[in-house]
Amino acid sequence: MSFKTVSIYILFVFVLFQGLKGASQNIEIKGVVVDEVSKQPLSYATIVVASLDTKQAIAGAITTEDGSFSLNTKASKFYIEVSFIGFLSKTIEQFNLKNNTINLGTIELQEDASQLDEVVVKAETSRTEFKLDRRVFNVGKDISSTGMSALEVLNNVPSVSVNIEGIISLRGSSGVQILINGKPSILTGEGGALGSITADMIESIEVITNPSAKYDAEGTSGIINIIIKKEERKGLNGSLSLNSGVPDNHSIGLSLNRRSEKFNLFTQLGIGRRSNPNEGENINTDLINNTDLMNSGNEYRNEKFYNIILGTDYYIDPNNVVTLSGNFAYEVEDQPSNNLFKLFDENNSLVSQWERTEVTEATNPKWQYELQYKRDFDDHEDHDLLFSALGQSFAKDQSSLFNDVTVSGENRDAVQRTRADFSDYTYTFKLDYTKPFSEQWRLETGAQYVINDVSNDYEVENFVDGNFVTDEGLTNIFNYNQNVFGIYATGSFEGAKWGLKTGLRVEQTDLKTLLANTNEANNQNYLNLFPSVHTSYKVSDMVSLQAGYSKRIYRPRLWDLNPFFNIRNSFSIRQGNPNLMPEFTDSYELTSIFDIGKTSLNFGVYHRYTTDVIERITTSKDNVNITRPENIGANSTYGIEFNTKYSPINWLTLNADFNYNTFKRDGSFEAQVFDFKGNQWTSKLMGKFKLPADIDFEATGNYQSKYKTVQSVVSDMLFLDLGLRKKILKGRGVLNVGVRDVFASRIDERFTTQNTFLAYSKNARGRFVTFGFSYGFGKGEAMEYSGGRRHY
Structure with a gap:
């Protein structure tokens, strides 16, 4: 809620309960309110005229953009109070009345240092906020996130993990929907596009493990909502960040905002380049022919990225706001790789050895544009209507050249090249209406229509007799069209101790896929109901309980459905x-929240039951492993989750996150039974130390246990991240140093054991060191600095 809205609401209450009116003459009171130090006008400051006898409010106003105000009163005995958040209030009892006018001139307010210090302490220690149906992780308070991409930031969020391939999971499940500012985005799709969002662009991350019916039902394990910063303070505000790192990781970020009476203009710019090296090793063993194929080497994903967000809020009047915004991202990819292959026969003799090199280049333009209209009604601050129309497009123009050169043994010389022209268009139309009937009762309803149109033109060519010849078996055009229409309604009651929210969502899905060259089509049309129930009970000021239920869906996406190799x-x-x-x-899920002195603790239990589970099944022949997703049976998961924060002394804060779940799989595929049981657990421990000279130090340890999949065993993983921050230039500037995976121990190892083959894979990214500087200007803050002044 904006400060302007709060001020208007306060004044409404003042007028509603104003005291007795005095003399019959109408007196005009006017003046200008400014910051005592900067002399800048303070817009939306509150002016109250109160009775000297009853101390009750008689009249009130808020200042305009230039800090001026004017109001009228008929009272004869009154005083005037001027207030603004973050400043000491000023009471005026002596003034001159001339021609029924009191001109107070320029009123200077002094910053409240004690209040600001209190805000700093609270901000530094409140890293995660708990709400009825979500947890909010404040990224600005995580100093080790300097230079990170959004994917890396997510890996520091409780209950969330990101593996070495960039796949995001929530409570151990990858069926999670990623939103930006509450909406789907071009940056949350395949291909690691979240890398174009840097940590200094993110305000907070919401983790919603059990979403209500108000949200799109997509995402079986829940929703992760990334909130992008949008400054709304008066005047011109901004922040600049410079980041550098090893391996090659450099970026520049600029955030600008200009707020006036009618317009709020905002923009964010980001450019940079990064190198993501990967050291890999694979062993394929054919148990029928007793042959082994080994390969090892290095792969790189080098990116140059450019990202701009531009938008404006237009305040038609206090109740109507129109927002127009756009986002353009452009990536240039270079993916060189070099792998050495060795083939051994049944006697473990080397049959052939060859080197495979890859040169891949790609350009990825991405667009997003949105028109949003919000209507606030006068009867209640939360009574509103919101409509949005969102368009997204993502294209990829990629070409690859593969060259196999024999080193020894049997001839393996070969040359291949591929071409991919990819396009993805998504249009989302959404209407939401919220109607509070009282402070306790509320109704929410709305509708959403999503149109998704995707095409992938893919070609493989083999070099034969001096010419490239198309491989018809691997070349095709795949078209994917999915339309989803949903409507929802939720009702809620929230009392002093107990709250309840129930809802129902109905979604109609129409999916069509087509292999253009073979005319192979697959059409699906289905209607589903998605109920949700959430409740909370406040046992005491220190203990609260929450419980929730929701039904979710995971719809197969393009790369799940596309049969291309x-x-x-x-x-x-x-x-x-x-x-x-x-x-x-x-x-x-059932969650308990404890707030005891210097300790806050969250403990929960949860259960998920999933049908038609999508699992990736690997088959092998002649040392060639082919992995393909299949629907295999059901999965039942029970888990516990524990998060806590403890500050035993002023200079030390500890945060711990622990998640354990046990699961049972029942299913079969092509006469093979995949019934099994397993468990896994993850934990994080973060220590934050406040050192002298305005220096903060942070260390975060992460552990992921070994766990089973349908066919494989994934090894455990332990790694450490460090961060150091130094405030300079009176808090407007921040210097950061971060070391991620200090011991280069974040290694993904998988062992697959089947009747006819064995497979082993290993991937490692290595250590990353980052350096950063952030600076806030105007009334802005340094992007990484979360404890500064907030005058809104």
Whole structure:
């Protein structure tokens, strides 16, 4: 809620309960309110005229953009109070009345240092906020996030993990929906596009493990909502950040905002380049022929990225706001790789050895544009109507050249090249209406229509007799069209101790896929109901309980459905399955929240039951492993989650996050039974130390246990991140140093054991060191500095 809205609401209450009016003459009171130090006008400061006898408010006003105000009163005995958040209030009892006018001139307010210090302490120690149906992680308070991309920031959020391939999971499940500012985004799709969002652009991250019916039902394990900063303070505000790192990781970020009476203009710019090296090793063992294929090498994903967000809020009047915004991102990719392959026969003799090199280049333009209208009604501050129309497009123009050169043994010389022209257009139309009937009762309802149109033109060519010849078996055009229409309604009651929110969402899905060259089509049309229930009970000021239920869906996406082969490694191939069906999850959870002195603690239990589970199944022949997603049975998961924060002394804060779940799988595929049981757990421990000379130090340890999948065992993982921050230039500037994966121990190892083959894979990214500087100007703050002054 903006400060302007709060001020108007306060004045409404004042007028509603104003005291007795005095003499019959109408007196005009006017003046200008400014900051005592900067002499800048303070817009939306509150002016109250109160009775000297009853101390009750008689009249009131708020200052305009230039700090001026004017109000009228008929009282004869009164005083005037001027206040603004972050400043000491000023009471005026002596003034001159001339021609029924009191001109107070320029009123200077002094900053409240004690209040500001209190805000700083609270901001520094309040890293995660708990709400009825979500947790809010404040990124600005995580000093080790300097130079990080959004993917890396997410890996520091409780209950969230990001593996070495950039796949995001919530409570151990990858069926999670990623939103930006509450909406789908071009930056949350495939291909690691979240890397174009840097940590200094993010305000907070909301983790919603059990979303209500108000939200899109997509995402079986919940929703992660990334909130992008948008400054709304008066005048011109901004922040600049410079980041550098090893391996090659450099970026510049600029955030600008200009707030006037009618307009709020905002923009964010980001440019940079990064190198993501990966050291990999694979071993494929054919148990029928007793042959082994080994390959090891280095792969790189080098990116140059450019990102701009531009938008404006237009305040038609106090109750009507129109927002127009756009986001353009452009990436230039270079993906060189070099792998050495060795083939051994049944006697473990080297049959052939060859080197496979790759040169891949790609450009990825991404657009997003949105028109939003919000109507606030006068009867209640939360009574509003919101309409938005959102358009997104993502394109990829990629070409790759693969060259196999024999080193020894059998001839393996070969040359291949691929071409991919990809386009993805998504249009989302959304209407939301909220109607509070009282302070306790509330109704929310709305509708959403999402149109998704995707096409992928893919070609593979083999070099034969001096010419490139198209491989018809691996070349095709795949079209994917999905339309989802949903309507919802929720009702809620929130009393002093007990609250309840129930809802129902109905979604109609129409999916069509087509392999253009073979005319192979797959059409699906289905209607689903998604109920939700949330309740909370406040046992005492220190103990609260929350419980929730929701039904969710995971709809197969393009790369799940696209049957094309990925030939980057011609012996470890991934492809999609156009016949996949969606998976459904019933999710239950019970959470207790304790706030005891210097300790806050969150403990919860949860259960998820998922049907038509999508699992990636690997088959092998002649040392060639092909992985393809299939619907396999059901999965039942029970888990516990524990988060706590403890500040035993002023200079030390400890945060701990622990998640354990046990699961049971029941299912079969092509006469093979995949029933099994397993468990896994993850934990994080963060220590934050306040050192002399305005220096903060932070260390975060992460552990992921070994766990089973349908066919494989994934090894455990332990790694450490460090961060150091120094405030300079009176808090407007911040210097940061971060070391991620200090011991280069974040290694992903997988062991697959089947009747006819064995497979082993290993991937490691290595250590990253980052350096950063942030500076806030105008009334802005340094992007990484969360404890500064907030005058709104």
